[in-house]
Amino acid sequence: MKLFKMASLLIITSLIIVSCKSEDKKEMASINTADIYIQGTMDAELTSPPYVPAPVGNRTAKKLLVNMEILEKEGTMSDGVQYVYWTFGGSVPGSFIRTRVGDLVEFTLSNHPDNKLPHNIDLHAVTGPGGGAESSFVAPGHKKTFSFKTLNPGLYVYHCATAPVGMHIANGMYGLILVEPEGGLPKVDKEYYIMQGDFYTKGATGEKGLQPFDMTKAVKEDADYVVFNGKVGALTGDNAITANVGETVRLYVGNGGPNLTSSFHVIGEIFDNVHVEGGDLINKNVQTTSIPAGGAAIVDFKVDVPGTFILVDHAIFRAFNKGALGMLKVTGEEKKDLYSGIKQEGIYHPEGSTIQTMPESKEKKKEAVSTKDKTLAQKIADGKQVYMKTCFACHQAEGQGIPNAFPPLAKSDYLNADVKRAIGIVLHGKTGEITVNGKKYNSIMTKQTLTDEEVADVMTYVYNSWGNNKTNVSVKTVKEVKNK
């Protein structure tokens, strides 16, 4: 009996020891990426947004040569608004760098001779002081080389860290570096590179001309522009990213900041997988993922139905008023069983523009209409209120619209050409392509639930603002269009 006890004890202890050992082994394997052997040398492929280099796949770790040039150059923030960007590789965000764990990255940073300022680079993928900033501080007309081994797989931000750091970041000096795990990330059909950033200009949002950086606003975190890929409209209209029905799409999403956290969301899609904060933790079935300033996330999803899917920072005023809006255009066959198609696709009304009216108040308003005739000034004043509640989000404060998304009302040839057509659009909504002031728009305007009087007021306000033809739209005309 005693013998039996001894034997079973021995067996148990040996089991414990064995299991301990096997655990140890596992951990060793995941820790010692520093020991990954490098075979050969290759030049890194660098791409400008929204494109990413080809996947690493199952290639061995290599010495990877990355050559990046710093350019200070003027670019377009929004239609008519110019800004001097400081860039890594000529684009905002900077070129996408794709590596695998264990690579030895030999990084050469060149500062173009025409530039005025010294710069450096801090790559969050670097294990070392300053993320490389200390070793890469480089004067215009010079270049510096340093190397680092990629020890941790993940998606990392890089940025300039020269004084004043915030200013260099605010001017666009950031980008993403991907470190793929052993064997690469799972295959998908389409991959894109998107990075949010906040910008601070001397003039107000939309003020024309060359806009200098505003340090005071930056310190107050009062952004004039919050955009994807460096400018308003970088991912809309012809610049939209695309996919076909049935494909899987992976987005490498970064946030350069300098200040704001992104609530990244794709309207009409659910992320199947999210690498939370760009790391190993995978969350599934996510609506909106939070991306800190100086952080990133990898999201992927399958596109099941066709249509235009809007990418936004779901801190939604940024999307519709400061530029954080992009588009994913999915083409292919309708899947009526998944999505009926009766309702409109991919449009989101942040203001809740459909005004809910109770039957009794409607009656009251109707009475009011019949009893008094408003002056033009009163109509314009009332119309302005309706406009700010209902139309402002898309058509903007000065009727300027949003490039490539929502057509302008200011000096609009389309609007001024036909009053009744315009009233009809407000009453019934409008889909399909139209041309306004020589530019094509293909978005959806939903039917507006407004009283006839409100329609007359808002139309009169629009026609009497921003250089339009001063038509005074009467309730009678609205009724005529409605009853046609």
Added chain:
Amino acid sequence: MKTILRLTICVLFLNSIITNCQSKMVPIKGGEYIPLYGRDSMKVSIDNFLMDVYPVTNKEYLAFVKKQPKWQRSKAIKLFVDASYLRDWKTDTILNHNQKSNSPITNISWFAAKSYCENQGKRLPTVDEWEYVAMANKKMPDARKLKEYNAFILSWYEKPKTFNQTIGSTFKNYWRVYDLHGLVWEWTSDFNSVLITGESRKDVDTDSNLFCGSAAVNATDLMNYAAFMRYAIRGSLKAKYTMKNLGFRCVKDDK
């Protein structure tokens, strides 16, 4: 006869003004000032000195290398200049067609600038001398706290290729010196005495002499952030470096 004599004298006089014009110097009255990187207790005294009104021009430097062939592009010793030295020139002694003779000379190393000044019986200004004169605007000897003064400096950072402008195209300051801001950066004799290591966040943390460690709290201060750039550029340089946006001018002790 008298008129002719007068005319000749007059013409001679005019000529001498013209020839002296470009290397003309003005007296700077010394005094005490607190550098941007200093503390209240760290006042620096500046002696009287003379400063060039304009940065040295292409034309002046051309004359120098003709006299001193050892500073010609192909002959300059590689320890003293990097590969971009006078890079835009057509040859050793001919400017390129797009270079104006009265634009500031750039792509010059510290060694070359120093040698030029010494050749004229002058020297490079110290950082303190340079900063002392450059803190003036048109009307005040110390305009550093003024918003417009700093806004002007900052706007220059966003103007491309100002090195193509001619000397005198910015403003004349209180001391009657031109172009300290808005044209090109300028070499100083002790350019690397204030060290910015390149890891600027560390500079802010640990070097209390530098901006009193206050840069982080005080970053709204336009004055600090305009000057940050200047100290950053100096910190990124080595004496053999040359840059398209970097020229120089000379000073002389006032005896």
